[in-house]
Amino acid sequence: MVKKVLVVDDEQSIVTLLQYNLQQSGYEVITAMDGEEGKNLALSENPDFIILDLMLPKLDGIDVCKQLRQQKVSTPILMLTAKDEEFDKVLGLELGADDYMTKPFSPREVIARVKAILRRIQVQPAMPGQLPADTEYIKISSLKIFPEHYEAYFDEELLELTPKEFELLLYLAKHKGRVLTRDQLLSAVWNYDFAGDTRIVDVHISHLREKIEQDSKKPTFIKTIRGLGYKMEEPKGE
16 A cells, blocks of 8 residues: 655755655655645645654644644654754654654655654554454553554553654563663654654653653652653552
8 A cells, every 4th residue: 555645844845856756656645835734734644654844834843743643643753854853853853743854855864764763653544442352562551552553552542643752652661660761761652863862752651651650740650860861651659
C-alpha cells in the first residue's frame, strides 16, 4: 500500500524538491503552503507522515503540531526549520514532533528519516481489544505493551501515543527495575542529533506520565531517580 506524505512549507522550491524526491521513492504526496491548510489536510486526508515547516503563514508549525496532537492525531511529524536554535528544536519535540531537521538539507536524508520512522511503526493496525490471544506483550500492572503492533493499553483502553512516546515507554518497560540515565534514554530512542539535550527525555516522560499515571505528580510506574534518571517499576501493592 502506497504511503501518503503531507508536505507543508511556504517555500515553493522546497515543496517541489521534496515532492519530486518523495514521489521518486514511491510515496503519494499532498502539499500545503500555509499552516492552516496543512492542518486541515492532516485532518481530512489522514496522511501516513507529515513534513512540517516551522515558520508558516496563517498558523506556524508549532501551532499546527500542537493542535494536531490535541486532536489525538498521532501521525509522525518531521519538523523543518531554517533556524538551528536549541529552543526551537526542544519546543517542537515538546509539542509532539517525532524528528527535526534544519535547512538546508539533503532530500536523501529527509527520505531516509521518513523511511526509518515509518519502518518502526509499519504494522497492521488492530481494532482495540481485537489483538490475537497469542500476541506477545509486556505487562506491568494494568499496562500492556504490544511491541509488534506499536500499541499500548492501560486498563484495557488503547493509549494515544506518538511513535517516540511508544518507543520510550517500550524501552523503559523492557528494562523494568533498572535505573536508566537520561543520556541512555536519549541514545536509545533518539539515536542521533540530540546528544546532550536531555530535556527532550524529560518532556516525553512527562507526556507518558499524563497518560499512564493516576496522578502524574505522584508517579507509580515511571519513577524519577534524582541525579540519575528514570526507572520503570511495578506499582506497589499490585
